[in-house]
Amino acid sequence: MTYGKKQNAFVALDDINFTIPTGASVAILGKSGSGKSTLMHAMSGLDRPEQGQVIIDGQDILTLKEKQIDKFRASKIGFIFQSFFVQANETVSDNVSLPLEIADVSWSERKKKIHAALESVDLIEKIGNKAKNLSGGQKQRLAVARAIVNEPQIIFADEPTGNLDSVTGEKVEDMLFGYNRENGVTLIIVTHDPDLASKCDIQINIKDGRVESIRNTKAVPLQPIKKVQL
Amino acid sequence: MKYIDTIKRAGRSLKNAKARTLLTSLAIGVGAFTITLSLAAGEGGKSYTDSIVNANTSRTELLVTQKQPETSQGPQEYNPTAVSGAAGAGSSAQIAFLSQANLDTIGKLDHVKSVTPNYSPSVRYITSEDDKKFVVDAIAAFSPSVTGTYAAGSVDGGLSNTEIIIPEEYSKALGFSNPSDAIGKTVSLRADKLSSPVTAPESELFNYTVKAVSSKSGLAFRTQTSIQLSADSSRELYTYINEGTRAYGNFLLAAVEIDDASKANDVKSALEGKGFEAQTAEDLLGTVNTFINVLLGIVIGFGALAVLTSVFGIINTQYISVLERTQQIGLMKALGMRRRDVGRLFKLEAAWIGFLGGAIGAGLAVIAGTIANPFISEALDLGEISLLSFNPLAVAGVVIGLMLVAVASGILPARKASKLDPIEALRTE
Numbered sequence: 001m002t003y004g005k006k007q008n009a010f011v012a013l014d015d016i017n018f019t020i021p022t023g024a025s026v027a028i029l030g031k032s033g034s035g036k037s038t039l040m041h042a043m044s045g046l047d048r049p050e051q052g053q054v055i056i057d058g059q060d061i062l063t064l065k066e067k068q069i070d071k072f073r074a075s076k077i078g079f080i081f082q083s084f085f086v087q088a089n090e091t092v093s094d095n096v097s098l099p100l101e102i103a104d105v106s107w108s109e110r111k112k113k114i115h116a117a118l119e120s121v122d123l124i125e126k127i128g129n130k131a132k133n134l135s136g137g138q139k140q141r142l143a144v145a146r147a148i149v150n151e152p153q154i155i156f157a158d159e160p161t162g163n164l165d166s167v168t169g170e171k172v173e174d175m176l177f178g179y180n181r182e183n184g185v186t187l188i189i190v191t192h193d194p195d196l197a198s199k200c201d202i203q204i205n206i207k208d209g210r211v212e213s214i215r216n217t218k219a220v221p222l223q224p225i226k227k228v229q230l
Numbered sequence: 231m232k233y234i235d236t237i238k239r240a241g242r243s244l245k246n247a248k249a250r251t252l253l254t255s256l257a258i259g260v261g262a263f264t265i266t267l268s269l270a271a272g273e274g275g276k277s278y279t280d281s282i283v284n285a286n287t288s289r290t291e292l293l294v295t296q297k298q299p300e301t302s303q304g305p306q307e308y309n310p311t312a313v314s315g316a317a318g319a320g321s322s323a324q325i326a327f328l329s330q331a332n333l334d335t336i337g338k339l340d341h342v343k344s345v346t347p348n349y350s351p352s353v354r355y356i357t358s359e360d361d362k363k364f365v366v367d368a369i370a371a372f373s374p375s376v377t378g379t380y381a382a383g384s385v386d387g388g389l390s391n392t393e394i395i396i397p398e399e400y401s402k403a404l405g406f407s408n409p410s411d412a413i414g415k416t417v418s419l420r421a422d423k424l425s426s427p428v429t430a431p432e433s434e435l436f437n438y439t440v441k442a443v444s445s446k447s448g449l450a451f452r453t454q455t456s457i458q459l460s461a462d463s464s465r466e467l468y469t470y471i472n473e474g475t476r477a478y479g480n481f482l483l484a485a486v487e488i489d490d491a492s493k494a495n496d497v498k499s500a501l502e503g504k505g506f507e508a509q510t511a512e513d514l515l516g517t518v519n520t521f522i523n524v525l526l527g528i529v530i531g532f533g534a535l536a537v538l539t540s541v542f543g544i545i546n547t548q549y550i551s552v553l554e555r556t557q558q559i560g561l562m563k564a565l566g567m568r569r570r571d572v573g574r575l576f577k578l579e580a581a582w583i584g585f586l587g588g589a590i591g592a593g594l595a596v597i598a599g600t601i602a603n604p605f606i607s608e609a610l611d612l613g614e615i616s617l618l619s620f621n622p623l624a625v626a627g628v629v630i631g632l633m634l635v636a637v638a639s640g641i642l643p644a645r646k647a648s649k650l651d652p653i654e655a656l657r658t659e
Binding site: 070 | 231232235239242246557558560561562563564565566567568569571652653656
């Protein structure tokens with residue numbers, strides 16, 4: 001993966017080749033500066049490298065136009081970030097509603113989906129509260145609800161427990177893995193925490209922009225449809 | 231993203247920054263206040279001048295004079311159609327009068343319904359049963375199309391040839407305790423026959439029944455001081471006084487009644503083509519209107535200046551808002567919100583600010599104007615007329631206009647927001 005133009009060009013990721021089966025949980029493991037976040041950005045269509053391919057459902061998303069990539073992210077991807085990025089001044093309900101609004105989901109559908117998502121993260125009684133009144137763990141659960149509300153195919157979680165203590169962190173982890181197992185949603189976690197990584201089916205170790213090792217602990221018997229080639 | 235969702239999100243963002251939103255709106259509100267009041271004053275001013283027109287003349291009436299000879303230095307060349315100033319004006323200048331032939335010419339023009347010369351007979355005095363005599367300033371012919379205000383009596387049925395309208399002041403002077411006492415009473419005008427020999431002067435007393443007493447109005451110039459008779463009665467008086475003199479049959483002024491007010495300017499140019507000078511109702515009030523318009527232009531200019539200032543306020547506020555909400559914008563873009571929608575969100579926020587400012591300013595203007603109206607009317611002696619008249623459409627127009635201005639001011643910050651790179655925006659460290 002090359003960034004910048006001509007003499008300014010630099011290679012952030014190089015010779016990265018792997019395939020992720022649908023429904024797997026994957027940890028992208030590496031130290032800070034290893035390029036793991038850059039890899040996630042490229043895989044989720046947030047970033048557009050100069051060279052390489054990211055094939056999802058047989059479609060190279062790097063060849064899509066901006067409008068189509070936006071639509072792809074809105075309909076198929078869920079994001080969870082280390083610092084939550086919940087909107088403090090908005091209510092819990094409005095926070096979860098955002099991806100549905102972006103994806104143009106109808107009113108009646110929206111209400112049902114928001115309720116379902118909040119039920120599954122155990123925040124339904126907080127539906128009318130402002131997000132700023134939630135605790136850290138609750139905020140991240142809210143972020144999980146926001147990520148799953150539109151029933152994505154892939155969830156990207158960037159250090160989802162990095163800002164949480166171990167107890168609340170574990171609760172969020174359980175929710176993510178539970179959702180991954182029950183709904184067959186591909187879960188891709190970017191982390192530097194080996195404990196969290198060990199809970200995933202596949203661990204991809206990144207070092208200096210290259211794949212150091214790939215371990216498939218569970219040997220999931222699923223057809224490979226997600227392929228990253230950079 | 232649906233428009234309505236974007237509008238709601240924009241509204242919520244502003245609600246989260248109440249103080250800033252309000253202060254920015256207030257700047258635009260000052261402009262809205264000034265512009266709304268100016269428009270109201272313009273509207274009110276227009277109806278005020280309209281009332282003046284209707285109280286003094288009519289839009290279907292033109293005042294016509296003969297084209298006056300040009301005056302130059304030195305002795306004037308003799309003009310056979312003009313009457314030397316000695317005949318009336320008391321100066322050496324020659325004044326051109328309208329002859330009966332002229333009136334006939336005017337009467338034949340298109341759209342002209344009737345031509346009434348201004349008889350303005352000069353009588354010696356007016357008197358009533360208690361025998362007090364008063365000098366008469368002017369006698370005018372009653373015109374049904376002129377809206378008068380009356381202290382007593384009514385002229386809805388017109389004025390017959392034996393009836394008279396007297397001003398309130400005369401009614402008092404002639405010994406009537408209040409205006410309604412005068413109604414139905416007889417007053418008399420003493421007229422001198424000018425052609426009678428000095429050695430055997432002739433004069434006659436003409437009797438009329440008081441039909442109405444005209445009251446003072448802040449609008450009327452004419453009805454206040456004039457005694458009014460029907461056109462026929464004025465002619466009768468005029469004929470009695472002037473018949474046999476050189477001035478007889480020559481008029482300084484004639485009123486031309488036309489069938490369609492919108493044709494006033496056509497008739498005017500036709501008259502000018504025939505060598506007359508004509509003034510329409512609009513001409514009479516042209517100067518008043520020009521004055522009002524200039525004043526309004528200045529006030530609206532100040533309002534526009536306030537709006538211009540607020541434009542920079544909005545741009546500044548929105549730029550700060552974009553900076554503050556970098557993460558939020560990044561998140562929305564990461565979740566797949568399109569550039570266009572992000573830009574629209576910020577433009578709609580600006581629109582909300584414009585709407586708030588416009589509504590606050592225009593609302594305050596309406597409230598202040600409504601409270602101030604009676605005081606202004608009293609101070610300027612306008613009677614029933616409100617100087618500030620608020621047209622709901624104009625007020626809505628101001629608010630919508632300011633919303634558009636606000637949206638335009640929001641374009642640059644909105645572009646900055648839409649171009650934000652989500653990866654940069656979401657970088658935590």
